[in-house]
Amino acid sequence: MGKQRRDIYQEVTDKIIDLLDQGTVPWQNPIKRGNGDGWPKNMHSGKNYRGINVFLLGMRAWESGFASDYWLTFKQSKERGGQVKKGEKSSLVIFWKQLDKEDPETGEDIKIPVLRHYNVFNVEQCEGIEIPDAPKEIVTDPFIPLERAEAIVDGFPNPPKINYEGRRAYYRPSVDEVFIPEPELFEDRECFYNTLLHECSHATGHSKRLNRGLDTDLAPFGSPDYSKEELVAEMSAAFLCATAGISPPTIEQSAAYIDNWRKQLQGDKKLVVQAAGAAQKSADLILGTQFDQASSPKESPKQTKTVEQQPEPATSQTAARTQLELF
Incomplete structure (x- = not known):
């Protein structure tokens, strides 16, 4: 019996649905990251990943807390004199490969797009490799509580x-x-x-x-x-x-x-x-209210933070949604 063929389409779809079911919109995340521009990149070529790979790697970075935008294969980590840390799990990347084939009706040479895949690791999953966009001191505006x-x-x-x-x-x-x-x-x-x-x-x-x-x-x-x-x-x-x-x-x-x-x-x-x-x-x-009480927050007896009276309009597209930890 031959080895069952891997259904890459279904795997990609399942990953998206899984996060949506957990309440995470894969393409939206209001939590700031490291020094990069947030676009997943191949460390070997320096090129940005495209299409569904942006979401697949972006989701993995969010789930695992990776701040770096750079990804590489196991072989590429070796070529750079480093190695993947023991126990680290890879992430899926897909691409289209054009295969030469003869048209059965006309006999002409044609190219057929075939979906292929390979596995990559975030550079933070490796050791012995300098991280190009390693987080430095993050400069942020002072947080003013509401x-x-x-x-x-x-x-x-x-x-x-x-x-x-x-x-x-x-x-x-x-x-x-x-x-x-x-x-x-x-x-x-x-x-x-x-x-x-x-x-x-x-x-x-x-x-x-x-x-x-x-x-x-x-x-x-x-x-x-x-x-x-x-x-x-x-x-x-x-x-x-x-x-x-x-x-x-x-x-x-x-x-x-x-x-x-x-x-x-x-x-x-x-x-x-x-x-x-x-x-x-x-x-x-x-x-701290009862059914017959007005729904207004209790004032904290001790207010030690600098606060503002009125909130400003929200600017981001969405708020983070997260699942319960199951342990």
């Missing part, structure tokens, strides 16, 4: 620990901690707070809060219950952003994201209503 958004975060009763580190944002229910990049690494403040409130909304599902089973009975990735949790977190973040006065563009993006999940689960007519109810409870818990 008063109302800060009051919401600071007023979260019995909150999870919030860690400002890395280049991904997620909630890890096993340790009840939120991980998010430093605020300065986001394109704007609205994106930062929208992302932070999304992850804090996940944290309300911990067993010591509203107990949606995140740390005790987390549903498998891709299941309806898993998707519902993402929908709850996004709806809750939309409620909280509205309370914080986050500008309308961000709320509209949330609405589009919510609609994506609704379409994913069309078979459950009760989903949106149930998710909205759970999201309202999540937002109420973070705000």
